[in-house]
Amino acid sequence: MTVPGWALLSTHGLVLLSVVEKPEATTREIANDLGMSERSVQRVVSDLDTAGYIERRRVGRRNQYEVNNEKPLRHPVKEGRTVGDLLSGLVK
Template structure:
């Protein structure tokens, strides 16, 4: 997802989701995780939200893992 955002930072999340072949519901969650991890930032521009990659990949204040705020992942399938 990061390469798609870097190529076209003004693209809508809908378009980025289509480029990455993920659902429109998944895209904002991934962006939130990437923002929390310091890989990108969001900026409101009227009704739209622009997403920009962070210079150098991460911001100095980021240190938490994107998964640190949620529960540990469970098994991918039930036995």
């Protein structure tokens, strides 16, 4: 089977899904799960945090993440839809 040159979900979308599924996961664990570098995941987590899509909280010596389900999707075509709307169809 040939791997396509594109993906249906962006790296930001994949990291967001990982945070929903395992909010206690470290960036290293997320990177391993997704086959990405830890530095790439850290950059994406920072982007998502800065944009308000996730909230980062310190729990002991680790970070724990929570998705802001009420955050509107960024694309103008999807005005009125939220992150929660999108994730509700994708999360197991």
